[in-house]
Amino acid sequence: MKTPDEKGFYGIYGGAYIPEILHDSVERLKYAFYQAKNDPSFLKEYNDLLKNYVGRATPLYYAKRLSKRYKTNIYLKREDLNHTGSHKINNSLGQILLAKRMGKSRIIAETGAGQHGVATATACALMGLECIVFMGKTDVERQFSNVQKMKMLGAEVVPVTSGNMTLKDATNEAIRYWCSNSDTFYIIGSTVGPHPYPEMVSFFQSVISSEIKQQLNEQIGRDYPDFLIACVGGGSNAMGTYYHFLEDERVKIISAEAGGLGLNSGHTAATIHVGTIGIIHGFKTLLMQDEDGQIIEPYSISAGLDYPGVGPSHAYLAQIKRTKVYAINDDEALDAAFELTKLEGIIPAIESAHALAVLAKESENFKPDDVVVLTVSGRGDKDIDTYIKIINEKK
Ligand SMILES: *Cc1c(COP(=O)(O)O)cnc(C)c1O
Numbered sequence: 001m002k003t004p005d006e007k008g009f010y011g012i013y014g015g016a017y018i019p020e021i022l023h024d025s026v027e028r029l030k031y032a033f034y035q036a037k038n039d040p041s042f043l044k045e046y047n048d049l050l051k052n053y054v055g056r057a058t059p060l061y062y063a064k065r066l067s068k069r070y071k072t073n074i075y076l077k078r079e080d081l082n083h084t085g086s087h088k089i090n091n092s093l094g095q096i097l098l099a100k101r102m103g104k105s106r107i108i109a110e111t112g113a114g115q116h117g118v119a120t121a122t123a124c125a126l127m128g129l130e131c132i133v134f135m136g137k138t139d140v141e142r143q144f145s146n147v148q149k150m151k152m153l154g155a156e157v158v159p160v161t162s163g164n165m166t167l168k169d170a171t172n173e174a175i176r177y178w179c180s181n182s183d184t185f186y187i188i189g190s191t192v193g194p195h196p197y198p199e200m201v202s203f204f205q206s207v208i209s210s211e212i213k214q215q216l217n218e219q220i221g222r223d224y225p226d227f228l229i230a231c232v233g234g235g236s237n238a239m240g241t242y243y244h245f246l247e248d249e250r251v252k253i254i255s256a257e258a259g260g261l262g263l264n265s266g267h268t269a270a271t272i273h274v275g276t277i278g279i280i281h282g283f284k285t286l287l288m289q290d291e292d293g294q295i296i297e298p299y300s301i302s303a304g305l306d307y308p309g310v311g312p313s314h315a316y317l318a319q320i321k322r323t324k325v326y327a328i329n330d331d332e333a334l335d336a337a338f339e340l341t342k343l344e345g346i347i348p349a350i351e352s353a354h355a356l357a358v359l360a361k362e363s364e365n366f367k368p369d370d371v372v373v374l375t376v377s378g379r380g381d382k383d384i385d386t387y388i389k390i391i392n393e394k395k
Helices: 020-036 040-054 064-070 088-101 115-127 137-142 144-152 167-180 197-205 207-220 236-245 312-319 330-344 350-356 358-365 380-394
Strands: 060-062 073-078 106-111 130-136 156-160 184-187 227-231 252-260 276-280 283-287 323-329 371-376
Touching: 020 088, 020 167, 040 088, 060 207, 064 073, 064 330, 064 358, 073 207, 088 106, 088 115, 088 184, 088 197, 088 236, 106 115, 106 167, 115 130, 115 144, 130 137, 130 144, 130 167, 137 144, 137 156, 144 156, 156 167, 167 184, 197 207, 197 236, 197 312, 207 236, 207 371, 227 236, 227 350, 227 358, 236 252, 236 312, 236 371, 252 312, 252 330, 252 350, 252 358, 283 312, 312 323, 323 330, 323 358, 330 350, 330 358, 330 380, 350 358, 350 371, 350 380, 358 371
Parallel strands: 073 371, 106 130, 106 184, 130 156, 227 252, 227 371, 252 323
Antiparallel strands: 060 073, 276 283
8 A cells, every 4th residue: 555566556546657758767766766765875874864954753742732622632743843844855855865876966846835845955955956946936926935945045946837827837847847858857746746756755754654653652652543644735744644554454544635615616626525537747646627638727725735636645545445535625724723823832834734624523533542643744934924814804
């Protein structure tokens, strides 16, 4: 379940649907990745960076007041405390080490909210590599502080003006650039894209569940929870959270995708609920599309969850009912963000707030002795304007 078959499929989802011109690049990447993941010197360099540069292990925090509110035991996995503010840096550092190993000197990336762009620009500054970030023009305007950070870190930010001018369009442009520049390494920011990207990104994020296992053991004397909860955009923080627990049937796994204004509103990003089988950005998955296969533009208050597809592993896990998936609407996520802030003094990213909103939906299934682990994928600094606007509207 955590790794695909030889051709990169999780059930019927995944694979590599790429133009001939990328075939060599992807084959070489696959070879380099499978070698690196079993090479102690690569893993040592990676783990040293996670510890001393990113600040891992991130805490597994027993949220006492939140637990009382939902009459169970809730532990928060604090990915918001990572350097650069989210889990994205775990993956960017893993891939940049691979790029270095492959002798690449130029890095490209796509970004939506800008978290992956900032993490990748950071990794490039650290390694002294050239960095180009593709970002939809709409997102460049609405995520201005992240654009400024990327520039300060030395990256070139390319505003993309096709389509909706958001994440999907930025990804199209990055793939286009990759096709005509085979000396470039493309760092994809989530468990999407052609095989081996979903497997590779899951692997680099799996440190999250390794730590959860160890920390639970230290704190409560057993190394698994009863419930795991995470938000799913492309699915990388969720795959990282689930990785070492997927085969453990004692663990119930719950994902939150972005409902937007509601499943039937025409303004949603809840791909697993409303998507049908299709191909996007080099892989087969559940996709929001019309009868002619035209992509329906997604909508979510959260730029990080605003994607018309979903990682192939998540489409599969939902299909075989290994995961239960909620669509969380904008207003429910906002309520959950304010609740966490008030009860625990933690301002979460609006993406992470979608996972927090699951607590209210699922609480009738929690027993007082249960252990619930929920990943807070990022911090809310980038979302303060959104939060303040809501506070002012409520006055
Ligand atoms: C990018 C992002 C997400 C969504 O991406 P996944 O690959 O699904 O994890 C969620 N939370 C934060 C804070 C992000 O920056």
